[in-house]
Amino acid sequence: MLFKDVDVFWVHFLLGLTAVQCEWSVTHSSRRVCGLKGASVVLSCTYQYPWKGRGDTYGGGEWYGEKSQRVIKHSHSNYPDCSLNIDKLSENHTGVYKFRFYTALHLTWITDKTGVVLSITDLQVKEEAVSRKQNQIKVTCSTSCILGSEYVWYKNGQILQGKTTASILLDSTKLPEKGNYYCAVRGYAAHRSPAQSLQVMVTSAAVTEGERVTLTCSTTCTLSDHPTFTWFKNSLIHKRTTDKNLHFDLVQGHDSGNYSCAVRGHESVASIDVFLYVRYEPKNVSVSLSPSGEIEEGTLVTLTCSSDANPPVHTYTWHFTTPARWSVMGTGESLTFNMTPVHSGLYHCEAQNEVGSHNSTDVLLDVKKEEDAAWPVNAGIIIFMVIVILLALGIVSLRKRGAKSTANTQRALENAQSDLTTVYSIISAHTLPSDLTQRVGSHGLGDVQYASVRFSRTRRQEASSRGLEDCVVYSNVRDLSQS
Structure with a gap:
């Protein structure tokens, strides 16, 4: 009976353990992970703990390598995440990694049977000919496992815009394609491939604009006496x-x-x-200004230099000129600064490539000061004041002229009166004869006497007083003898 009970106990224990094994689980988002040499990688992992809070306790977990069985990392109370992070990947990290944890209730390890396969790769740039006819070279960012779907390509240290696939096509006859190429996986820019140098094979050497060039068509076939040759340029008929x-x-x-x-x-x-590569120095060098128009003090100003050159311009130099000095303001395709009075002057840019250099025309930059905005108002005030002053002076002048004219007239009259010779007329009263008196009285004339007086002038005043005529002064003299 005792042994029977023991057997029943072990049966229940094993069944319970089987149930535990079924309910506990470890899950990975990916069973195969590709890591980049020198970078870091995360092996994602989650686990299920269904008996938590029902008497069972989590006894801890750990990652280990399948080959070495060496514990890599312990995982404690970070439920349900059990991810593993590995830094500074090397080829030694290649292998299968598994996660297991211990249950205190059942005294056993729950182990992930499959694990995660980690592969380590580096980046290599490889090239291969694609089309001899079109002189195309295929350059590929090669890896031993799949890292990602988007790549970054570099040429001579500069990012190639628009190149995001694992492979790119280049023309082996174009000198501009010559250079050192390397690649990186998007998100791992710090871990680039070693550089791969692309050597451009050009049948004819690069020429400079203005030189004499001859292209020769040769064939090993037997031709007619007077063959005609057809020349193509960029796949189109150019000349026969x-x-x-x-x-x-x-x-x-x-x-x-x-x-x-x-x-x-x-x-x-x-x-x-055959690619004919014609080099020429910068042409049509010009400067554009932003913002345009009048520029106030403190405005952010940007000057941009543009040109047409082959090969492209490698250096832009900005020159600044005033009547007092000449200086170099900086280098680069654009020049930016906050406008101040000291920045007023002439600007031009010098574009330089491997062939030569050329300057743009001068651009005048002048700051609009705050007081300049008030100049029209100030000018109006000044003009108004000048007009008022002129009017006042005119009025004063007219008044002075009127007063002077009146004074001159008064003095002329006084001089005329003073120059007259006083003539005394002595009139004696005589008793008229009675018959004459009667006649006079009968005619009602009364006591009337007539005196003729002549105003004589001195010779000095005669010339200036010719306008005055002799006049007769009539005096009524009352005969006092009749009173």
């Missing part, structure tokens, strides 16, 4: 000649392109392209 040579007396920048040739009638078997 009876001469196997294509001449450029003074090659220009617009002559750059891919050239090929064929015997007329056999255009389907044209030669491979």
Whole structure:
């Protein structure tokens, strides 16, 4: 009976343990992880603890390598996350990693049977020919496992915009394609591949604008006595000649392109392209100003230099000129500063590439001061004051002239009166004869006497007083003898 009870106990224990094994679990988001050499990686992991709070306790967990069985990391009370982070990855980290935890109630380890496979890779840039006809080279960012879907490409230290795939196509005949290429996975910019140098194979050397250039079409086939050659530029018919040579007396920048040739009638078997690379110094160098128009003090000003050059401009230099000095303001395609009076002057940029350099025309920059805005008002006030002063002076002048004219007239009259010669007329009263008296009285004339008086002038005043005429003064003299 005792043994029977013991058997029943072990059966229940094993069944309970089986149930525990079924309810406890470890889950990984990915069973295969690719890590970049030198970078870090996270092995994601979660676990289920269904008996938590029902008498069971979590006894701790740990990650270990399947080969070495060496414990890598202990995991404690971070339920339900059990992820593992590994830094500074190397080839030694390659392998299978598993997570297990201990249950105190059942005294056993719950182990993830499958685990996570970790692979370590580095980046390599490899190139391969794609099309001899089109001179295309395929450059690939190579890895031993899949790291990501988006890449970053660099050329001579600069990011190539728009290049985000694992492979890019380059033209092996174009000098601008020459350089050192390397790649990185998006998000791991600090862990780039070693540089891969792309050597450009050009049949004809690069030429400079203005030089004489000759392209020659040759073939190993037997030709007719007078063959005609068809020349292609960028896959389009450029010219037909009876001469196997294509001449450029003074090659220009617009002559750059891919050239090929064929015997007329056999255009389907044209030669491979040869890239004619025409270099020229910067042209059409100009400066643009932002903002445009009048610039007030304190405004943020940006000058931008632009040009057409082949190869591209590698240095922009900004020059500043005033009547007092000349100086270099800086380098770069743009020049930015806060406008102050000391920045007023002439600006121009110098664009330089491998062929030569060229300057833009001068741009005048003048600061608009705050007092300049008040100048129209001040000018109006000044003009108004001048007009008022002139009017006042005019009125005073007119008054002075009127007073002077009156005084002159008064003095003239006084002088005329003073220059007159006083004539005394002595009139004696005589007793008229009685008959005359009667006649006079009968006619009602009474006591009337007539005296003729002449005003004489001195010779000195005669000339100036010619306008005065002799006049007769009539005096009524009362005969006092009749009173």
